[in-house]
Amino acid sequence: MSDKTMTSDEAASRLESGMTLGIGGWGSRRKPMALVRALLRTEITDLTVVSYGGPDVGMLAAAGRIRKLIAAFATLDSIPLEPHFRAARERGAFELMEIDEAMFMWGLHAAANRLPFMPVRAGIGSDVMRVNPELRTITSPYADGETFVAMPALRLDAALVHVNRADRQGNGQYLGPDPYFDDLFCEAADTAYVSCERIVDTADLAKEAPPPSLLLKRHVVTGVIEAPGGAHFTSCVPDYARDEAFQKTYATTPWPEFAARFLSGDEQAYQSAVKEATCPE
Amino acid sequence: MSGVSRAEYCVIACAETWRDAGEILASPMGLIPSIGARLARHTFSPDLLLTDGEALLVTPDGTVEGWLPYRQHLTLVTGGRRHVMMGASQIDRYGNQNISCIGDWTKPKRQLLGVRGAPVNTLNNPTSYWIPKHSRRVFVEKADMVCGVGYDHALDARHHRIPRVVSDLGVFDFTTPDRSMRLASLHPEVTVDQVKEATAFAVTIPDDVPYTRDPTPAELHLIREVIDPRNTRIREVEA
Numbered sequence: 001m002s003d004k005t006m007t008s009d010e011a012a013s014r015l016e017s018g019m020t021l022g023i024g025g026w027g028s029r030r031k032p033m034a035l036v037r038a039l040l041r042t043e044i045t046d047l048t049v050v051s052y053g054g055p056d057v058g059m060l061a062a063a064g065r066i067r068k069l070i071a072a073f074a075t076l077d078s079i080p081l082e083p084h085f086r087a088a089r090e091r092g093a094f095e096l097m098e099i100d101e102a103m104f105m106w107g108l109h110a111a112a113n114r115l116p117f118m119p120v121r122a123g124i125g126s127d128v129m130r131v132n133p134e135l136r137t138i139t140s141p142y143a144d145g146e147t148f149v150a151m152p153a154l155r156l157d158a159a160l161v162h163v164n165r166a167d168r169q170g171n172g173q174y175l176g177p178d179p180y181f182d183d184l185f186c187e188a189a190d191t192a193y194v195s196c197e198r199i200v201d202t203a204d205l206a207k208e209a210p211p212p213s214l215l216l217k218r219h220v221v222t223g224v225i226e227a228p229g230g231a232h233f234t235s236c237v238p239d240y241a242r243d244e245a246f247q248k249t250y251a252t253t254p255w256p257e258f259a260a261r262f263l264s265g266d267e268q269a270y271q272s273a274v275k276e277a278t279c280p281e
Numbered sequence: 282m283s284g285v286s287r288a289e290y291c292v293i294a295c296a297e298t299w300r301d302a303g304e305i306l307a308s309p310m311g312l313i314p315s316i317g318a319r320l321a322r323h324t325f326s327p328d329l330l331l332t333d334g335e336a337l338l339v340t341p342d343g344t345v346e347g348w349l350p351y352r353q354h355l356t357l358v359t360g361g362r363r364h365v366m367m368g369a370s371q372i373d374r375y376g377n378q379n380i381s382c383i384g385d386w387t388k389p390k391r392q393l394l395g396v397r398g399a400p401v402n403t404l405n406n407p408t409s410y411w412i413p414k415h416s417r418r419v420f421v422e423k424a425d426m427v428c429g430v431g432y433d434h435a436l437d438a439r440h441h442r443i444p445r446v447v448s449d450l451g452v453f454d455f456t457t458p459d460r461s462m463r464l465a466s467l468h469p470e471v472t473v474d475q476v477k478e479a480t481a482f483a484v485t486i487p488d489d490v491p492y493t494r495d496p497t498p499a500e501l502h503l504i505r506e507v508i509d510p511r512n513t514r515i516r517e518v519e520a
Contacts, residue, residue, distance in 0.1 A: 027350060053395075073395035080394065089382070089392035098381065102355045121359060122401030125430040126436060131386050140343035146439070177336035178350040 003168045004224045008038035008267060011223045015039065015158055018067075020048040022108075022154070022180040022189055024161030025234060028054040028077040028242055030174075032162035032195050034230035034267055036060065039160075039257075041266070050154050052104065052181070054234060055250060058084035061093060062255040064171065068095040072104050076251060078244055083251050099151075101127055107154035108181060111188035119148035146265040159189035162231045163216065164239055166196040166203060170221025171214060172177040173205055179215045186220040195227040197239045229271055246274060285496060287449060288313065288514040290468040292504055293496050294447045296321040299364060304328040306349075306357055308365040312517045314411045314447075318366075319508050320500060354442075358398065361440055363406040365506075366447075367399060371424045372410055374461045374482040376443040378403075378429030386426055399428035403435070407442045413517040415448035417481040423469050432460035450476050451519045452493060457485050466493045 012035065015021065025031035027246055046067045051057050054072030060082035074085035088094060099107070100256050106118040112213035119138055124147065138150040153169045159181040164175040172194050174182070194216060205214060233250060235242040250258060262273045295317025299307050307318040307329045322329045322341055330347070333339045333356075338347030341443075351359065357363055370393055371379040378399060384390030384428040385445060402408045412419050427434055432455055446453040451467040463485040464476060469492050476484065496504065 030343040071395060073397045075394060081392075086392040089389055092388040098386075098396055100396055100400035101351075102358065105352065105355055120401075121404050121440075124394065124400075124404060125427070125434040125436070125441075126400040126403075127381075127386070127427040128396055128400055168476075177348075180351060 001169050004170050004221065005168050005199065006223045008195065008225050008226060008227055009041065011035060011225055012038035012042050012044070014191070014223070015042070015044050017044050017046045018159040020050065020155070021158040022049040022159040022185040023049060023056045023130065023233070024159065024180060024185045025046075025054065025056070025180070026052040026180045027073075027075045028234045028247065029178075029181060029242065030162055030176065030231050031056045031230055032160040032232040033234060034227040035160040035162070035193060035195050035225065036133050037263060037267060037270060039065070040263055041172055050156060052101070053082065053085060055082065055247070056113070058082045061085050061088035064093070066094045068097065070099065070104070071095040072099055072101040076247055079244065079247065079251050086159050098131055099123065100126070103128070103149060103151045105181060105184070106151045108188045110151065111155040112154035112184055115153060117150040117152050120151045121146070121148055123149040123151075135263060150213060152168070154188060156185065156189035158189070159185040159192040161192065161216070162195045162236065163226070164197050164236065165200050165208065165228050166194055166201040167205060168199060168217070170194060170216065170218035170224050171202065171205060172196065172216030172221065173209065174215045175209055175213060175214050175239070183215050186216055189220075191222040192220055193207040193223040193225060194221050195225040195230040197228055197230065197236065198226065199226045227267065232271075232274065243274075246278065249277065285469075285501070286515070286519040287468060287520050289496055290493050291449060291518050292317045292320060292514060293500065294413060294466070294468070294493050295366060296324075298366060298445060298447070299326050301331055302326055302364055303418055304330070304362070306330040306332070306363040308332070308363055310365070310367050311411050311413070312513055314366040316504060316509050316514055320503055323503050323508070324500060332387060355401065357399075358401055359405050360508065361406045364409065364444070365402050366409045366411050367429060368431070369410050369412060369419065370514070371419060371421045372412065372446060373424045373431060374420050374448070375431035375433040376429070376455055376462065376482070377424040377427045377431030377434060378410060378483065379424040379426045380384045381426040381428050383425055396426070396428040400430065402482065403430040403441060404438050405440050407444050409444050410446045412448040414448065415450040415476070415479045417479060417483045418443060418482040420482065422482045450479060453484065461485060463487065464490055464503060466491045
């Protein structure tokens with residue numbers, strides 16, 4: 001079986017400007033931040049980003065890499081409003097397809113099932129229909145006759161997700177309370193890059209947690225990246241909680257200053273800069 | 282009843298939202314709705330399901346009784362066995378709610394959260410609202426972006442229902458002929474004029490407006506000693 005391990009920079013080098021990119025996790029929870037940081041080290045831009053948005057969206061927006069965002073929200077959870085997403089929206093920096101959380105999920109389901117759309121009882125009557133004039137409705141052919149939104153498939157060129165454990169072939173495991181939608185992101189994408197806290201032997205996957213924790217199957221995974229602390233500063237329980245102090249630094253530091261201080265080097269430089277900022281000598 | 286704070290009346294008003302709700306999920310958003318939902322669970326609605334705010338269903342003492350990750354939560358929403366109480370940056374006379382942005386959507390004056398799950402909530406299960414600071418900035422004539430669907434937009438969507446809006450001034454519902462907002466009760470010491478003053482549209486005022494009911498001594502004990510002993514509720518509603 002093929003060994004899919006690679007570095008985060010190798011994964012980022014396989015992406016291209018103009019791609020539609022799905023980013024896993026939720027808000028400020030188990031985001032593939034090391035992969036986002038690797039993406040920020042490239043010149044890749046003009047992206048359509050599909051995300052239950054958190055600091056992944058904020059950082060890519062602040063760096064001017066987003067042409068279009070498909071999202072239901074962007075939040076830092078403990079800090080309700082994502083400051084860079086907010087600033088980018090207020091200066092009209094990118095196009096937005098603003099949809100409901102359930103519409104988003106069914107859009108991924110449609111893509112994963114190779115269906116053009118899924119009927120969703122959400123969106124009707126709301127301004128989601130006004131701000132997305134391309135959305136169509138569909139009426140049930142059965143006796144109920146109810147009208148639904150025909151949520152189009154959210155097909156992705158690439159997905160980036162972060163999990164707790166994976167083997168070298170791309171079987172991925174989450175150990176926290178919520179899988180979020182990371183399996184759907186991978187199934188909806190042509191290529192999927194999975195970073196993890198630790199690469200383990202396949203035989204060890206089922207030792208740490210029962211089989212339902214085996215969220216990602218290798219047939220939809222292109223690359224596996226070992227990235228300890230790879231979700232930082234978002235949460236990756238049980239390996240670590242959100243770094244609230246650092247998140248606050250992120251949210252309150254002007255972007256050029258934050259980028260210069262934390263994002264001008266490689267991942268190791270980032271982790272060292274974080275350590276230095278958290279426990280100054 | 283003397284000595285009952287405004288925050289405690291708000292807790293009672295929120296708790297009443299889940300009275301006789303049966304075996305459904307109570308999804309409170311915000312401090313006072315959370316205290317209210319737990320009070321209802323402790324007293325008159327013992328079959329309610331509650332979450333830990335993330336992926337677990339828990340009993341009042343924190344015992345895990347189930348698993349509800351986001352994907353299953355969305356199924357539960359569509360299944361309808363849930364009553365959510367959301368916040369609102371704006372709410373208008375027909376109950377259209379906005380948490381997305383203020384101003385023109387294409388280039389907002391103030392970007393807020395985004396629509397989140399408000400569209401799916403309002404079309405699938407009862408959705409009430411909690412407004413900790415009743416003002417003309419929140420109670421607007423027309424919401425800038427309809428996230429939570431109001432009665433004039435929902436038309437007769439089969440599962441659409443907005444049972445009530447609770448604010449720091451009173452309780453409101455939509456039991457008028459045109460389904461516009463009506464004052465259902467005032468919290469003690471609040472006047473009708475205060476409500477009119479703080480609302481940008483003409484809210485229907487019945488001839489006799491009752492006061493929000495007093496908490497029972499047992500409920501006060503639960504609020505003060507068991508559910509919220511650190512008095513976090515005054516962070517949302519002072520005094």
